[in-house]
Amino acid sequence: xxxxxxxxxxxxxxxxxxxxxxxxxxxxxxxxxxxxxxxxxxxxxxxxxxxxxxxxxxxxxxxxxxxxxxxxxxxxxxxxxxxxxxxxxxxxxxxxxxxxxxxxxxxxxxxxxxxxxxxxxxxxxxxx
Numbered sequence: 001x002x003x004x005x006x007x008x009x010x011x012x013x014x015x016x017x018x019x020x021x022x023x024x025x026x027x028x029x030x031x032x033x034x035x036x037x038x039x040x041x042x043x044x045x046x047x048x049x050x051x052x053x054x055x056x057x058x059x060x061x062x063x064x065x066x067x068x069x070x071x072x073x074x075x076x077x078x079x080x081x082x083x084x085x086x087x088x089x090x091x092x093x094x095x096x097x098x099x100x101x102x103x104x105x106x107x108x109x110x111x112x113x114x115x116x117x118x119x120x121x122x123x124x125x126x127x128x
Contacts, residue, residue, distance in 0.1 A: 005048035007033055011089065014100055015046055015056070018107045023119045025111060036107075041114040044107050046089070054089040056103065058110035074098075083113065 012034055019025045019036045025043055027036050033047025046056045055076075060068070062082045068075040076086040085106065089098050112120055 004032055004050055005052055005054070007046050007048055007054055011046065011054060015044060015103070015107065018104045019043065019111075021123075022108070022111045023115070023122045025115075038111060038115045038119065043110045043114050056087050056089055056106075058085045058087070058106045059083050059113040060085045060106070060109055061113070064109075085110075 015034075015036070016027060019027065022036075022038065022043070025036050025038045027034060029035075030045055030047065033045060035045040036043045042057075042059075044056055044058050046054065048054050057078060059081075060083055065077070065083055065085050068085050068087075069077040074088040076088065078084040078086050087103065087106070089103075108123065112123060115123070
């Protein structure tokens, strides 16, 4: 099995900054990569694939997941969970081309899907 690359610190730092204002959202090492969780539920998980491509998985409304899937790259459908959105972030030389504003919106939406109601009320979603 090929090795999975470590996620660049710059990429983790960007996602860390997005999650910083989400109440009780914490970062931890995952089985591969890094994830952010609230109340035991994963909000975002970033990791390097065996193909060398970095990916982030998030949660969303199942109808939105289908729409993202139909958009094609950089979005993809995972093989687990009806409400999982996958997005390719590129490789070390091209990840800067990622639309980080969009990733931030998706992290916030994912948080709102996963967080308990008492925490959701503390977040003002700045998403369309």
